[in-house]
Amino acid sequence: MKRIGLFVILILSAASALGQEIQPVQAHVLSATEIAFKPSLSEVLGVLARSGVSSASTNVLLAYDETGKVIAVKLDHTTGSKALDAAVLGWAAKIRLNPQQAGIGSLPISFDSR
Numbered sequence: 001m002k003r004i005g006l007f008v009i010l011i012l013s014a015a016s017a018l019g020q021e022i023q024p025v026q027a028h029v030l031s032a033t034e035i036a037f038k039p040s041l042s043e044v045l046g047v048l049a050r051s052g053v054s055s056a057s058t059n060v061l062l063a064y065d066e067t068g069k070v071i072a073v074k075l076d077h078t079t080g081s082k083a084l085d086a087a088v089l090g091w092a093a094k095i096r097l098n099p100q101q102a103g104i105g106s107l108p109i110s111f112d113s114r
Helices: 002-017 042-051 082-093
Strands: 035-037 055-064 070-075 103-112
Touching (some): 055 082, 082 103
């Protein structure tokens, strides 16, 4: 919970610095219809294979602006591998959402290499 709170503070600080009105936000689970572009997972899957982790899951929190551009990403919890965490965050930063009201969304991710 602490990490999510710090993430929200970071987003609110960024909005304030940009002169935007600060609105309370709640993370919601992003639906497939909200996602305009999802990059290939090939790099993430390569890191998974090299990490020795057989399965992992996490939630990626994405802060986005009204154009759908992801402006910040954070993991709700670690996958257990720093390399895999970094790969997932890099992948998530490339996601593009359909234009909508700015906010924070959650994207659950699970991997199983068995």
